[in-house]
Amino acid sequence: MTRTRAVAALWLAIGALLVGAGAACADVTVGVAVPRTGAIAGIGEQVLQGVQAAVRDANARGGIAGEPIVLDVQDDACDPGQAMAVAERFVRAGVRLVIGHVCSSASLAASDVYAAAGAVMISPASNAARLTDRGLPTIFRVSGREDDQGRLSATILAERFRDKKIAILYDDTPLSRNLAESTKANLNKIGQNETLFAAIVPGQTDDVALIKRLQGAGIEVVYYGGHYQEMGKLVRKAADAGYRPQWFGTSGIATKEFGALAGAASDGVLMTFNPDLRRKPEAAAAVKALQADGIDPAGFTLYGYAALQALAEAGNFAKSTDPKAIAETLHAERFTLVLGNVGFDQKGDVTAPGYVLYVWRDGVFTYAN
Incomplete structure (x- = not known):
């Protein structure tokens, strides 16, 4: 081999290594669709705080299949038309893993877009029965049903x-x-x-x-x-x-x-x-971390956390960021989440317990007797 050809071969080998390293360190983008404006922006903020905390914890453990998670956060304003526009934006950008939406009307509109694109959507809050009763294979929720x-x-x-x-x-x-x-x-x-x-x-x-x-x-x-x-x-x-x-x-x-x-x-x-996840032993570490950041993980906060956590756990089990592999794994396996040890049925509903009764006292809600 001539010296020129040897040098060229060396650079090709180095280039291959660099490409491989780059691929190993590529980010996986997860879309987050919540109402950040409008009538229920407060619930959207709860969900977002939970998702952000879960991303931090998941990335500390290697992300999804070794790829760091980055978030693309969009406001759907709890509006079906805006939710569909957000879903179409995600799909055009190649985002195939989504946490959202919050309002049932928004989730119903957007889920058709995700299903057609083969994208996984996990709602942290939508309880409309129709969302999962349609049997769309990539649509899930971690909250209860209406x-x-x-x-x-x-x-x-x-x-x-x-x-x-x-x-x-x-x-x-x-x-x-x-x-x-x-x-x-x-x-x-x-x-x-x-x-x-x-x-x-x-x-x-x-x-x-x-x-x-x-x-x-x-x-x-x-x-x-x-x-x-x-x-x-x-x-x-x-x-x-x-x-x-x-x-x-x-x-x-x-x-x-x-x-x-x-x-x-x-x-x-x-x-x-939904049950108060702050009482779950499986949620203790997440609760402690959120509280250290000055966040009370009440309401839907830990349901946002659970949605991202389920996505990461399924991807790591499947050793893939491919939405089809993640969806199949979510349907087939059980995971230890802040919800407890749960799975998802063939409709996409979580197997965790449904609803309990609360009472408001002094500006907060607690379990009722």
């Missing part, structure tokens, strides 16, 4: 308030409407009928008139299937008017902003929500 929450709500209403006049209110979002309808159907199945079943339009309904209508009908228990902004205002305004029924909310009010909006009137408000 039908499970509706059954629990109806059981609580029947057991605790059998002789009370109950109103069931909802707004025009899939979360609210579906939860209200599920609660009503299950309550009626038990043999108890509500006194009032009515829709409201957030930002347009006359709250004072609504409160007078509830009072006039002698309503003693008000179930509301919507988010914290509207319910927080209703609870506070009703108390200001001297009307204090038993208020009963859902996972849509599981954020400190509800307590701030309702003020002292939030004391005693009941709420169904």
Whole structure:
């Protein structure tokens, strides 16, 4: 071999090594789609903080299949149209692993885009049954389902308030409407009928008139299937008017902003929500780390953490960042997450326990007796 050819061969070998090293150190981008503006930005912030903490911990252990994780965070504003635009942006950019979305309407719109592109989506918060009932193979969630929450709500209403006049209110979002309808159907199945079943339009309904209508009908228990902004205002305004029924909310009010909006009137408000992961021994290290950063991992924070954690664990089990391999692994295996030791069924629903009852006291919510 001539000296020139030997030098050329040496540089080719060095180049191959550099390319291999570069490939080994390539980042894997995970998209994060949450509401950072709009009515439920507070819940979006909870999820994002959990995801960021999980990325830090996963990267300390080697990322996904040896590749460091970087986040591409986008705001969907809890809007289906914007959520679809975010999903299309991710797909165009080659992002095939996504944590999101939060609102059921946003998740339903975006999931069709991800499914068509073969991208994995894990929602930390959406509970619409239809999200997973369609059987899309790359769509998952770590939170509970609306039908499970509706059954629990109806059981609580029947057991605790059998002789009370109950109103069931909802707004025009899939979360609210579906939860209200599920609660009503299950309550009626038990043999108890509500006194009032009515829709409201957030930002347009006359709250004072609504409160007078509830009072006039002698309503003693008000179930509301919507988010914290509207319910927080209703609870506070009703108390200001001297009307204090038993208020009963859902996972849509599981954020400190509800307590701030309702003020002292939030004391005693009941709420169904996912189990408090801060009590899980498997979550102890994550809780400690978040608290050290000044973050109270309440509400959906650890569900954001769990979504990213599931993605990383599946990728590491499969030794791949390929979305198809990760999706197949999520369906087939069990993982020790902050949720406990869990898997995902063929629909994409997590096998963790569903919902429990909480009560608000002094601006925070805790398990109810």
